[in-house]
Amino acid sequence: MLHTSYLEISKSAYKKNIAFIRSEVGEGTEISIVVKGNAYGHGIEEIIPLAEANGIRHFSTFSADEAARVHACSRKNATVMIMGMLQDEDMELLIEKGIEFFVFEFDRLKSTIEVARRLGKKARIHVEVETGFKRTGFEWEDREALTEILKNYGEHLELKGLCTHYAGAESISNYVRVTQQIKRFERFYTYFQEVGLSFDRYHSACSAAMLSYPSTIMDMVRVGIASYGFWPTQETYMYRFDSLPEDDKNPLKRLISWKSSVMSLKQVKMGEFIGYGSSYMAPRDMTIALVPVGYSHGFARTLSNQGKVLIGGKILSVVGTVTMNSISVDITDAKGIKKGDEVVLIGRQRKNEITVASFGESTQQVNYELLTRLPMNIPRKIVP
Numbered sequence: 499m500l501h502t503s504y505l506e507i508s509k510s511a512y513k514k515n516i517a518f519i520r521s522e523v524g525e526g527t528e529i530s531i532v533v534k535g536n537a538y539g540h541g542i543e544e545i546i547p548l549a550e551a552n553g554i555r556h557f558s559t560f561s562a563d564e565a566a567r568v569h570a571c572s573r574k575n576a577t578v579m580i581m582g583m584l585q586d587e588d589m590e591l592l593i594e595k596g597i598e599f600f601v602f603e604f605d606r607l608k609s610t611i612e613v614a615r616r617l618g619k620k621a622r623i624h625v626e627v628e629t630g631f632k633r634t635g636f637e638w639e640d641r642e643a644l645t646e647i648l649k650n651y652g653e654h655l656e657l658k659g660l661c662t663h664y665a666g667a668e669s670i671s672n673y674v675r676v677t678q679q680i681k682r683f684e685r686f687y688t689y690f691q692e693v694g695l696s697f698d699r700y701h702s703a704c705s706a707a708m709l710s711y712p713s714t715i716m717d718m719v720r721v722g723i724a725s726y727g728f729w730p731t732q733e734t735y736m737y738r739f740d741s742l743p744e745d746d747k748n749p750l751k752r753l754i755s756w757k758s759s760v761m762s763l764k765q766v767k768m769g770e771f772i773g774y775g776s777s778y779m780a781p782r783d784m785t786i787a788l789v790p791v792g793y794s795h796g797f798a799r800t801l802s803n804q805g806k807v808l809i810g811g812k813i814l815s816v817v818g819t820v821t822m823n824s825i826s827v828d829i830t831d832a833k834g835i836k837k838g839d840e841v842v843l844i845g846r847q848r849k850n851e852i853t854v855a856s857f858g859e860s861t862q863q864v865n866y867e868l869l870t871r872l873p874m875n876i877p878r879k880i881v882p
């Protein structure tokens with residue numbers, strides 16, 4: 499093993515998550531798996547084959563570079579859709595490859611038409627409308643100008659979708675905002691119907707919307723976090739708890755485990771300081787295990803004197819500051835730990851488990867952020 503830690507991705511957990519999502523949306527709705535942020539840290543090249551083995555044929559990315567990676571590793575000719583950034587200079591390649599993308603402003607619409615016309619190939623676009631998120635999307639006031647362009651240049655465009663994104667479907671505190679967005683999306687839908695513009699698919703739901711607002715499910719859902727086995731928030735889980743099947747109240751399973759090993763051991767006398775500065779003074783004679791994972795690997799500095807890891811099946815504490823490449827773990831009360839023993843940063847070891855959520859709570863990072871900070875170059879292994 500050339501690396502200081504590695505990630506395991508569980509195939510069986512993934513299968514369960516896709517089955518649950520499928521049961522939520524029904525057979526008639528396409529599931530687009532969101533793989534932005536390197537598939538939420540899991541690795542695009544690892545997730546695409548797993549997803550395809552579970553019948554998924556549609557993927558959503560944030561940017562053109564991610565879309566190219568998905569396109570390159572798909573073995574099932576999957577549809578790839580870019581929801582965010584692309585440069586005009588990438589457009590030719592994207593249209594050639596049949597990669598779909600969101601169009602949310604007139605500049606992008608114009609360059610799309612220009613490039614498609616030059617190539618003699620239709621661009622596959624999803625028109626994103628603004629309903630209240632205030633990130634990207636055509637405004638209600640743009641509708642007439644937009645309709646005119648979409649109609650006049652229809653020979654260069656395939657209208658693959660009409661879409662929007664919700665601003666916080668994971669919390670009841672945003673209920674008014676989200677229901678207003680649903681209404682505004684319906685208003686756009688009706689308007690385009692009336693002027694005779696139809697789209698292959700209408701889509702709006704992310705994981706939280708799918709789980710909490712069934713009317714947002716429509717022709718396709720864009721699901722990220724739930725496919726990786728996490729509830730968008732604890733609140734979404736609480737809201738859905740009663741409606742979950744009696745025999746499985748926990749239908750979403752974490753796929754990822756993060757593991758390393760003990761690099762060296764050290765004895766420290768009472769009163770000595772451990773690590774940089776003076777944040778931790780040994781309150782007794784101690785034994786410390788050094789683990790070669792630090793903030794450069796995604797183990798947050800805010801876990802200094804806070805983090806927990808598993809060694810020998812026991813929950814043990816990080817003492818002193820998290821450094822760039824290592825942490826010190828107090829193993830004084832755990833007998834028999836040796837150099838080379840497995841260390842679990844996220845995951846299960848014998849009877850104990852460290853979940854991403856418990857890790858996240860102690861750093862104030864939500865699951866999304868912690869996962870996507872896992873570096874690209876940590877090896878990922880698929881396990882059963």
Ligand SMILES: *Cc1c(COP(=O)(O)O)cnc(C)c1O
Nearest residue numbers: 532581663704705720721722723
């Ligand atoms: C990230 C994202 C999603 C997926 O969100 P999850 O909460 O991970 O399901 C869907 N749509 C858009 C536009 C996004 O940016």
